[in-house]
Amino acid sequence: MEKIIEREHTDSKTFSDFGADKPPIERDARGVWHVRGYVQAKTILLGETLQAGFSSELARQMPVRITSPVLFQDGPEHREQRSQIAKFFTPTATQQQHLPVMEKYADRLIAEFINRRGGDLNKVTAQMALAVAGDVVGLTNSDRLKMANRLNAILHGDMNFGMSSPKQVWSYLKVQWNMLWFYLKDVRPAIRARKRAPQQDVISHLISKGRTGPEILIECITYGAAGMATTQEFICLAAWQMLQNEELKNEYLQGDQETRYHVLHELLRLDPVVAHLLRRAKADLMVGSAGTQVTIPAGALIDLHLNEVNADARAAGAEPLKINPHRSMEKGIPRSVMGFGGGPHRCVGEFVALAESDVFLQRLLRVQGLKIEREPDVLRNENIKGFELRNFMLTID
Numbered sequence: 419m420e421k422i423i424e425r426e427h428t429d430s431k432t433f434s435d436f437g438a439d440k441p442p443i444e445r446d447a448r449g450v451w452h453v454r455g456y457v458q459a460k461t462i463l464l465g466e467t468l469q470a471g472f473s474s475e476l477a478r479q480m481p482v483r484i485t486s487p488v489l490f491q492d493g494p495e496h497r498e499q500r501s502q503i504a505k506f507f508t509p510t511a512t513q514q515q516h517l518p519v520m521e522k523y524a525d526r527l528i529a530e531f532i533n534r535r536g537g538d539l540n541k542v543t544a545q546m547a548l549a550v551a552g553d554v555v556g557l558t559n560s561d562r563l564k565m566a567n568r569l570n571a572i573l574h575g576d577m578n579f580g581m582s583s584p585k586q587v588w589s590y591l592k593v594q595w596n597m598l599w600f601y602l603k604d605v606r607p608a609i610r611a612r613k614r615a616p617q618q619d620v621i622s623h624l625i626s627k628g629r630t631g632p633e634i635l636i637e638c639i640t641y642g643a644a645g646m647a648t649t650q651e652f653i654c655l656a657a658w659q660m661l662q663n664e665e666l667k668n669e670y671l672q673g674d675q676e677t678r679y680h681v682l683h684e685l686l687r688l689d690p691v692v693a694h695l696l697r698r699a700k701a702d703l704m705v706g707s708a709g710t711q712v713t714i715p716a717g718a719l720i721d722l723h724l725n726e727v728n729a730d731a732r733a734a735g736a737e738p739l740k741i742n743p744h745r746s747m748e749k750g751i752p753r754s755v756m757g758f759g760g761g762p763h764r765c766v767g768e769f770v771a772l773a774e775s776d777v778f779l780q781r782l783l784r785v786q787g788l789k790i791e792r793e794p795d796v797l798r799n800e801n802i803k804g805f806e807l808r809n810f811m812l813t814i815d
């Protein structure tokens with residue numbers, strides 16, 4: 419059997435189950451295809467598939483017909499929407515428009531953190547990530563802290579609801595209630611303000627395209643999941659790794675932007691915040707594996723295991739389970755491999771996420787006497803299919 423990983427010690431903080439005997443692609447008893455090889459994952463992401471992650475299949479079953487958010491779209495409709503929103507996420511927009519906001523929030527949050535002599539880092543990074551995602555999207559007309567709580571309640575709601583038991587009906591009502599509250603308190607004020615005075619952000623763009631309030635609400639929740647929850651956890655992960663690895667921390671703090679970004683990509687590669695991408699085959703898909711071709715039939719669900727894909731030595735090179743920001747990568751393979759996804763749905767917010775993480779981490783890791791008081795609990799978030807780091811207590815001597 420073709421192996422993708424040799425079992426060895428791993429520097430990953432959130433995943434240790436790298437199997438030496440797992441094949442690059444296999445079908446389980448329920449008919450779900452599991453993909454752990456880089457080449458196979460890339461073929462699938464570039465093939466004829468439909469987005470099946472982030473509760474998108476549930477959203478497609480909704481009785482009301484609304485225009486889906488970019489993450490849930492596929493094909494020409496998706497390409498069109500991506501090209502329209504790209505301008506909010508370019509390196510230039512990130513530098514000129516979003517960087518000043520990032521610096522302002524990072525300065526304020528770190529100053530408060532120093533005053534308190536530490537605290538739970540995850541709560542601070544939630545505020546940072548929300549402020550930045552809110553700025554890019556245009557959710558800037560309500561209290562940030564309260565908005566963070568409202569969005570968190572939605573992102574941690576049980577989205578696998580049905581109507582067959584009182585518990586499921588209760589989950590459904592709870593999610594609906596949280597969404598209504600978020601709409602009334604945060605989204606509607608932002609829409610009203612932008613109808614009066616449009617700005618350079620996603621909500622203004624959606625209004626100009628005639629999108630309705632509920633459509634803008636769903637789009638905002640998607641950005642909350644895709645942009646806020648991810649960056650909040652990634653910054654914590656990077657801080658955790660660097661606070662326990664003096665050499666890496668020094669290299670990061672003393673390096674130029676390219677060096678610092680290499681460190682961040684490498685940490686994301688080893689601990690991808692979105693750990694699974696889900697797709698449904700739209701047509702039969704031919705995927706090469708171990709010198710043969712397997713056919714994934716149309717309609718089958720495909721689960722891409724990014725921890726293993728990112729540790730496939732054919733993409734990441736030698737000792738793929740170790741941290742090495744200097745690793746030599748094959749031409750054309752991103753340094754975080756699929757940490758930001760791949761193919762048409764590849765993360766549109768990558769530049770924003772890297773800049774924001776870098777701005778925050780540079781300030782945090784320079785705090786004199788900063789140390790870990792309690793390592794975080796590693797939990798799972800089923801909505802983004804990734805990890806969450808909770809109760810990560812830092813202190814300042």
Ligand code: HEM
Nearest residue numbers: 488489644645648649652691692758759763765766767771
């Ligand atoms: C470290 C932080 C981040 C990570 C690890 C991350 C990861 C990802 C991944 C893996 C995908 C692909 C999902 C798929 O193919 O099913 C994705 C898509 C997306 N991300 Fe990010 N992301 C981050 C930050 C952000 C930020 C800051 C924003 C915006 C403010 C953002 C907005 C999006 C959007 C809109 C999509 C959907 C793109 C599409 O479907 O065309 N992300 N992200």
